[in-house]
Amino acid sequence: AQKVTQAQTEISVVEKEDVTLDCVYETRDTTYYLFWYKQPPSGELVFLIRRNSFDEQNEISGRYSWNFQKSTSSFNFTITASQVVDSAVYFCALSSPRGFQKLVFGTGTRLLVSP
Amino acid sequence: DAGVTQSPTHLIKTRGQQVTLRCSPKSGHDTVSWYQQALGQGPQFIFQYYEEEERQRGNFPDRFSGHQFPNYSSELNVNALLLGDSALYLCASSSVGASYEQYFGPGTRLTVT
Numbered sequence: 058a059q060k061v062t063q064a065q066t067e068i069s070v071v072e073k074e075d076v077t078l079d080c081v082y083e084t085r086d087t088t089y090y091l092f093w094y095k096q097p098p099s100g101e102l103v104f105l106i107r108r109n110s111f112d113e114q115n116e117i118s119g120r121y122s123w124n125f126q127k128s129t130s131s132f133n134f135t136i137t138a139s140q141v142v143d144s145a146v147y148f149c150a151l152s153s154p155r156g157f158q159k160l161v162f163g164t165g166t167r168l169l170v171s172p
Numbered sequence: 173d174a175g176v177t178q179s180p181t182h183l184i185k186t187r188g189q190q191v192t193l194r195c196s197p198k199s200g201h202d203t204v205s206w207y208q209q210a211l212g213q214g215p216q217f218i219f220q221y222y223e224e225e226e227r228q229r230g231n232f233p234d235r236f237s238g239h240q241f242p243n244y245s246s247e248l249n250v251n252a253l254l255l256g257d258s259a260l261y262l263c264a265s266s267s268v269g270a271s272y273e274q275y276f277g278p279g280t281r282l283t284v285t
Contacts, residue, residue: 061214090272094276099278100260100278100279100281101276101277101278101279102215102262102276104275104276107272107273109272148214148215150214152272154271154272156228157220157222157227157228157271158266158271158272158274159205159217159220159228159230160205160207160215160217160264160274161217162214162215162216163214164213164214165213165214
């Protein structure tokens with residue numbers, strides 16, 4: 058069975074602080090995809106990144122960066138110099154071709170960035 | 173190019189009633205998946221439709237059923253509503269050739285009283 062664990066329920070930071078959101082996954086598939094989504098209060102899921110299991114290169118996009126480590130089954134997400142607009146719930150998710158790419162989500166981490 | 177659309181936006185129903193939610197996939201997409209997101213939880217996979225058939229189903233009772241039409245749009249039906257069915261229902265679409273790339277709609281918030 059596939060599983061995604063986001064142990065951090067809620068994180069509070071002050072603007073301009075760096076923050077890392079943790080994600081640990083479980084799967085027996087050798088081919089799989091990992092995702093991060095942002096969910097603002099409006100409820101819509103905003104896609105942030107997708108990585109496949111064969112690409113362990115870390116990725117940076119502006120203030121966002123992702124660290125994928127197969128050895129520890131982790132796919133962590135770091136926001137540098139956080140801003141109030143980053144306040145949202147962030148979900149890590151996993152899918153695989155064997156499961157027709159159905160997404161298995163973690164329980165989410167609520168990030169509160171105060172001015 | 174319209175993205176994934178869902179209707180209605182909000183819905184209030186009474187326990188025991190039936191409800192139908194609708195989803196139109198992104199242009200060019202042929203696969204529709206439905207997810208239920210209870211308050212404070214991550215989305216849970218309900219089922220997926222492709223070629224007008226249910227291709228995969230999550231751990232949801234038979235009260236949850238769906239349909240996909242020839243134009244690829246989809247409906248989610250829930251019978252005998254329970255208070256616990258109150259949730260945000262999300263629809264995601266993809267194409268069979270790039271099924272790892274799913275686009276989500278804005279969701280339908282269902283409240284059962």
